[in-house]
Amino acid sequence: MKRRDFITKTTAATALLTMSDLALLASEKNQKRHITILHTNDVHSHIDAFNANHPRYPNLGGAAKRAAYINSVRNENPNLLLLDAGDMFQGTPYFNYFGGELEFKLMNMMQYDAATIGNHEFDNGIDGLLKQIPNAQFDLLSANYDFSNTVLNSFVKPYKVFKMDGVKIGVFGLGVKLEGLVDKKMYKETVYLNPLEIAQDMTRILKNEEKCDLIICLSHLGYYYKATPETISDLNLAAKTKDIDLIIGGHTHTFLPKPTLVKNLDDKNMLVNQVGWSGINMGRIDFYLEPQKATTHQAERIIIV
Amino acid sequence: MKKYILIFLTLFLVFSCKEQKLYVSKVEASLIEIKNQTPVTTLEQEIAPYREKMEKEINTVLSYTPTTISRKDGNLESSLGNLMADMCYEQANPVFLSRTGKPIDFALFNNGGLRSDIQQGNITVGHAFEMMPFENTLLVVKMTGDKIAEMVQFLMVEKKAHPVSKQFNLLIKNNDYQLNINHLSFDKNKTYNVLTSDYLQGGGDNMNFFKNPIQITDIDYKVRNAIIDYFSKTTSIQTQLDGRIKTE
Numbered sequence: 189m190k191r192r193d194f195i196t197k198t199t200a201a202t203a204l205l206t207m208s209d210l211a212l213l214a215s216e217k218n219q220k221r222h223i224t225i226l227h228t229n230d231v232h233s234h235i236d237a238f239n240a241n242h243p244r245y246p247n248l249g250g251a252a253k254r255a256a257y258i259n260s261v262r263n264e265n266p267n268l269l270l271l272d273a274g275d276m277f278q279g280t281p282y283f284n285y286f287g288g289e290l291e292f293k294l295m296n297m298m299q300y301d302a303a304t305i306g307n308h309e310f311d312n313g314i315d316g317l318l319k320q321i322p323n324a325q326f327d328l329l330s331a332n333y334d335f336s337n338t339v340l341n342s343f344v345k346p347y348k349v350f351k352m353d354g355v356k357i358g359v360f361g362l363g364v365k366l367e368g369l370v371d372k373k374m375y376k377e378t379v380y381l382n383p384l385e386i387a388q389d390m391t392r393i394l395k396n397e398e399k400c401d402l403i404i405c406l407s408h409l410g411y412y413y414k415a416t417p418e419t420i421s422d423l424n425l426a427a428k429t430k431d432i433d434l435i436i437g438g439h440t441h442t443f444l445p446k447p448t449l450v451k452n453l454d455d456k457n458m459l460v461n462q463v464g465w466s467g468i469n470m471g472r473i474d475f476y477l478e479p480q481k482a483t484t485h486q487a488e489r490i491i492i493v
Numbered sequence: 494m495k496k497y498i499l500i501f502l503t504l505f506l507v508f509s510c511k512e513q514k515l516y517v518s519k520v521e522a523s524l525i526e527i528k529n530q531t532p533v534t535t536l537e538q539e540i541a542p543y544r545e546k547m548e549k550e551i552n553t554v555l556s557y558t559p560t561t562i563s564r565k566d567g568n569l570e571s572s573l574g575n576l577m578a579d580m581c582y583e584q585a586n587p588v589f590l591s592r593t594g595k596p597i598d599f600a601l602f603n604n605g606g607l608r609s610d611i612q613q614g615n616i617t618v619g620h621a622f623e624m625m626p627f628e629n630t631l632l633v634v635k636m637t638g639d640k641i642a643e644m645v646q647f648l649m650v651e652k653k654a655h656p657v658s659k660q661f662n663l664l665i666k667n668n669d670y671q672l673n674i675n676h677l678s679f680d681k682n683k684t685y686n687v688l689t690s691d692y693l694q695g696g697g698d699n700m701n702f703f704k705n706p707i708q709i710t711d712i713d714y715k716v717r718n719a720i721i722d723y724f725s726k727t728t729s730i731q732t733q734l735d736g737r738i739k740t741e
Contacts, residue, residue, distance in 0.1 A: 252532030401515040476519040
């Protein structure tokens with residue numbers, strides 16, 4: 189770690205330095221870090237753009253065009269994490285004919301880092317999803333689907349820690365309740381665990397054990413349910429947890445013009461985002477991080493927009 | 494592209510030398526529309542053979558229609574809606590009958606589920622995908638007469654051409670109605686077996702009368718497959734407006 193380098197190199201000199209000098213040295217040594225997150229949700233096998241004569245989304249979307257945008261951002265900042273919040277499958281005949289093979293191959297070419305499992309990932313049954321896993325060079329993350337008694341056991345991780353530019357980024361996945369949404373014969377012995385409890389476990393692990401600087405939740409729970417506000421959703425999860433910096437959501441196909449700012453359990457601000465569906469949009473979040481001055485402790489975040 | 498800048502200010506309270514951590518000093522967010530970017534060639538090349546194969550499959554001819562089948566040629570019904578409901582009924586009824594010994598009384602779907610007209614000429618697999626892009630399954634819902642009455646109220650209020658099969662004949666008279674199911678007057682004290690999709694049964698399109706029924710039978714038949722099977726066995730498609738739902 190850079191901090192360690194800094195300490196070893198400067199111990200000899202510390203005697204002569206005041207506290208504020210130390211802090212100054214630290215900020216010089218450790219430049220500002222910049223992590224770019226790009227994200228999609230509910231692409232639903234929309235490999236081709238909508239037709240030019242589509243009544244609502246003429247010429248919008250398309251994997252090859254999305255790749256162009258991703259490449260341009262990658263050139264700008266290689267410290268890029270590319271994520272998807274589920275329902276990559278189902279919605280065009282590409283899925284019906286090829287079972288998700290092309291969806292995954294294109295995501296590899298775009299260098300997706302991780303995706304969570306949406307309800308439509310079960311549309312060809314859990315065996316249909318298993319069949320496509322060898323085609324995915326990115327991680328499928330789901331912390332609240334217990335696959336131990338299914339064929340997917342060991343193919344899906346609860347979370348992954350990415351390290352780039354000296355920043356540790358913990359990403360975990362959450363899936364929507366399957367009962368009543370997906371036929372049992374499709375998801376078989378997959379056990380749905382309480383997303384709130386799992387999120388609390390995940391944040392504890394990622395914060396305290398993995399020492400992550402950023403925590404991102406890939407959620408397919410849905411943004412918010414007006415008619416049943418108690419239903420677990422991204423907004424509810426955000427308010428009832430701590431240490432999550434960003435929830436990238438899906439499932440409800442919600443078009444948010446900008447991320448929603450939510451106060452978490454610690455009364456700190458965090459972000460919830462979702463970008464519609466079918467690859468019409470891509471979300472971009474740039475995090476700038478700075479080494480906390482060696483002499484300080486972060487107490488509160490205030491946001492000025 | 495709109496860009497939003499959110500700045501996280503940090504208050505420094507405790508003074509200690511222990512742990513140096515990274516903290517978020519600024520967050521920028523933006524939404525990028527995927528529209529005018531120049532497609533990446535390698536991806537286009539990867540897609541091309543799949544697209545070619547898929548297009549060949551979806552262009553497979555199943556049937557023929559001598560006239561354009563429209564979803565907007567009537568007020569409370571449409572020729573496409575009538576066709577869709579009748580096709581699903583005809584395909585599903587023998588399956589349900591063999592399993593339960595009882596016939597389906599009628600079918601109801603939603604107007605919003607009809608995406609595009611079928612032009613005069615050949616009918617292909619692609620048309621079936623256009624009619625039903627999702628993997629919805631056919632269900633038979635056993636309902637009380639009260640729930641059927643709720644359904645009628647819903648249809649009277651919505652005034653949309655929701656597809657019903659030909660067994661369902663509704664005459665709307667101001668605030669009253671006359672309903673015949675299979676040529677018999679609707680009896681509020683009877684129960685009815687109604688064919689619909691799992692999506693609508695779950696309350697999709699606000700068809701809440703389908704919720705909490707007496708019984709649900711999943712006949713394990715996808716809506717699209719029923720449509721494809723009907724087209725495949727029918728050389729020339731005949732459908733028309735017949736006033737199955739009309740106002741006096």
